[in-house]
Amino acid sequence: xxxxxxxxxxxxxxxxxxLQSGFALITKTIVFLxxxxxxxxVSSWYAVEGGTRINTERxxxxxxxxxxxxxxxxxxxxxxxxxxxxxxxNADQATRYEATSDSAGRLLHSSCDYVLEGMQAPGAWWSxxxxxxxGRLIRNPSERYGFNSxxxxxxxxxxxxxxxARDARPFNWIPTSRAGRLVIMIEIQPQTGxxxxxxxxxxxxxxQIRRLGCR
Amino acid sequence: xxWLKFIARQxxxxxxxxxxxxxxxxxxxLSAMEATVVPGYRxxxxxxxxxxxxxxxxxxxxxxxxxxxxxDALYAICxxxxxxxxxxxxxxxPEAGWSLSVHAPNGDNYYFVxxxxxxxxxxxxxxxxxxxxxxxxxxxxxxxxxxxxxxxLPDPHGIAVLRAPIKGLAYRRLSDExxxxxxxxxxxxxxxKRG
Numbered sequence: 041x042x043x044x045x046x047x048x049x050x051x052x053x054x055x056x057x058x059l060q061s062g063f064a065l066i067t068k069t070i071v072f073l074x075x076x077x078x079x080x081x082v083s084s085w086y087a088v089e090g091g092t093r094i095n096t097e098r099x100x101x102x103x104x105x106x107x108x109x110x111x112x113x114x115x116x117x118x119x120x121x122x123x124x125x126x127x128x129x130n131a132d133q134a135t136r137y138e139a140t141s142d143s144a145g146r147l148l149h150s151s152c153d154y155v156l157e158g159m160q161a162p163g164a165w166w167s168x169x170x171x172x173x174x175g176r177l178i179r180n181p182s183e184r185y186g187f188n189s190x191x192x193x194x195x196x197x198x199x200x201x202x203x204x205a206r207d208a209r210p211f212n213w214i215p216t217s218r219a220g221r222l223v224i225m226i227e228i229q230p231q232t233g234x235x236x237x238x239x240x241x242x243x244x245x246x247x248q249i250r251r252l253g254c255r
Numbered sequence: 256x257x258w259l260k261f262i263a264r265q266x267x268x269x270x271x272x273x274x275x276x277x278x279x280x281x282x283x284x285l286s287a288m289e290a291t292v293v294p295g296y297r298x299x300x301x302x303x304x305x306x307x308x309x310x311x312x313x314x315x316x317x318x319x320x321x322x323x324x325x326x327d328a329l330y331a332i333c334x335x336x337x338x339x340x341x342x343x344x345x346x347x348x349p350e351a352g353w354s355l356s357v358h359a360p361n362g363d364n365y366y367f368v369x370x371x372x373x374x375x376x377x378x379x380x381x382x383x384x385x386x387x388x389x390x391x392x393x394x395x396x397x398x399x400x401x402x403x404x405x406x407x408l409p410d411p412h413g414i415a416v417l418r419a420p421i422k423g424l425a426y427r428r429l430s431d432e433x434x435x436x437x438x439x440x441x442x443x444x445x446x447x448k449r450g
Contacts, residue, residue, distance in 0.1 A: 068265070068268050071265075071268065071272065072268060072271065072272045072275065074272075075269070075272035075273065075275070075276055076272050076275035076276045076278075076279050077276075077279055079272070079273070079276035079279070079280075080275070080276040080277065080278065080279025080280040080282075080283060081279060081280075081283050083276070083280050084279075084280045084283040084284045084287075085283075087280075087284070088284065088287070109358075109362070109363065109364035110363070110364075111359075111363040111365050111409065113363070115284050115285060115288055116284065118288050118362065119284055119287040119288055121293070121295070121362055122287070122288065122293045122294060122295070122362065123287070124295070124322055124323065125293070125294045125295035125298055125321055125322055126295055126321060126322055126323045127295055127299065127321050127324060127358070127416070128295075128362055128364060129354075129356055129364050129367060130356070130364040130365075130367045132367075133354075133356075133364075133367040133369060134354065134356075134367065134369070164351075165351040165352045165369070165370075165420070167325050167327045167328070167352070167420070169325050169326055169327065171322070171323055174322060175321075175322025175323040176316065176319060176322065177314070177315060177316045177319055177326055178316070179316040179317070183315065185314075185315070185316075185326040185327075186325065186326050186327050187327070188327045188352065188420055188421075188422070189351075189352075190352065190420065190422040190423070191327065191421075191422060191423060223323075225323060225325070227325060229351065229352070229354060229369040230369065
């Protein structure tokens with residue numbers, strides 16, 4: 041019996057070592073593939089959906105894709121606008137800002153009411169519209185989908201208020217019922233030949249988005 | 256601590272995986288890029304005639320050719336093909352909010368002129384393909400064409416988009432008049448390319 045034990049132990053140990061090294065190899069391969077595939081794909085998706093500091097500019101809840109529509113735009117901007125099938129205008133000339141959350145960072149949703157408070161920018165044309173997450177306009181009996189600097193009702197000090205709500209509101213109201221997630225888009229065009237709007241982070245004035253309540 | 260130990264022991268594996276992740280990241284991003292014709296362009300031009308202006312109906316739910324199209328503007332689009340011709344674009348931009356832009360099939364917007372309140376902008380420009388070194392322009396139109404500003408096209412195909420803001424019923428007639436002045440005219444035929 042003692043002889044048998046002496047002979048079998050090394051072979052068992054060998055098998056154990058072989059199994060251990062095989063298991064370690066499989067584990068390393070899985071870890072490698074997980075990091076490579078998931079890390080690479082998720083980081084690409086994140087850069088395309090959310091942008092990076094290089095190709096986006098954030099002002100409060102508003103995001104501007106700085107290279108949108110530009111010849112020679114970065115790959116992330118191209119992929120983003122290709123995926124969205126959007127007609128993109130050159131970001132230098134028709135600057136688009138997009139908000140998917142309110143000023144407190146909460147995602148915009150049609151089950152909540154919001155108020156946008158802003159100031160008419162001097163020397164610039166702007167237009168604002170509200171879409172669902174897929175970029176569709178929100179059907180409503182009032183046929184109100186957005187405002188621009190000519191159609192907005194302003195206060196005497198050039199400030200304005202826009203309500204996004206299911207029920208009718210005074211002043212500027214855009215109905216948002218049953219749309220789910222919301223996207224607010226504002227486009228600003230500079231005026232050539234006169235003063236142009238400065239869209240630097242420090243000087244551009246974009247509306248604050250305040251949540252009034254949810255149901 | 257166990258994670259730190261793992262990282263310390265397996266740093267070669269993690270480094271290799273990170274490099275592989277970077278390669279996957281670049282490959283995923285680049286493979287999602289459609290370099291020639293983007294889906295939005297394809298969807299927009301599919302029913303539009305070539306070298307002719309099309310006036311789109313107002314953008315509203317159920318009539319939205321592309322996502323995220325601003326609904327407070329009326330759109331007029333010229334789908335052009337400048338393979339064998341130059342294209343003359345004529346447009347009036349009476350005030351702020353109006354714009355004329357030219358887009359390539361790959362989504363690039365390489366020409367954009369906004370209207371201004373300071374004066375009416377009357378545009379008369381010629382679109383010319385970059386590869387065309389000689390175009391057989393009919394006599395009589397040559398002197399006129401050479402005086403017009405030229406836009407060299409990176410691609411002979413594309414669209415020119417005129418946007419007219421919707422400001423209310425009182426402005427409707429003025430807006431329609433100015434919008435109908437938008438022209439997209441092939442100015443030469445049977446071109447001969449050299450070089």
